[in-house]
Amino acid sequence: MTGLRSGEVARAAGVNPETLRYYERRGLLAEPERTLGGHRVYRPEAVTVLRVIKAAQRLGFTLDEVAELLELHTGLADRATAKLAEVEARIADLSIVRDSLRAALDAGCDDLVECADRPECPVPFSSGGTRARP
Structure with a gap:
């Protein structure tokens, strides 16, 4: 299984690891696969998604608005x-x-x-x- 661990994704995107779990619960970030030991393993594109979320928030979009944009992939x-x-x-x-x-x-x-x-x-x-x- 290849991918990035929670800490690696968080560091690369400039967010707290707790933010990853919060965004997962909100449906903004796809739930990652897990290793046999139960560790989360994210696809590399998770970093891009996190950067998009944070950029949209800096532009004034709420998380609900960001979720809609991510879900629809259009309408920006x-x-x-x-x-x-x-x-x-x-x-x-x-x-x-x-x-x-x-x-x-x-x-x-x-x-x-x-x-x-x-x-x-x-x-x-x-x-x-x-x-x-x-």
Whole structure:
């Protein structure tokens, strides 16, 4: 029986050996063959699959989304387009947060309660972006 042991696969893919078993349970990684002694022996392509999984996670895909991509072997363009839209929406939201924090610092806000009572306070105290006035 030829192949790679758990530790070898984990090192080559840059993951923890426990990650292999977790991905097996999730169905992301094919269950390996076993030696007579019960040791897992993975096919060399397991390293590639693990690298693909980790790369997809770095790109923002969830493990469920990765599982679908691996199962279907297609649809990356559509899913990447949707993920890109999600990322761009998060970036827009974070830009608003960044701008609000900069404005709060520029306005000298040091106490949120005190700042909330000042008309020039830039902190959005309601979800609509403007504060409710009494």
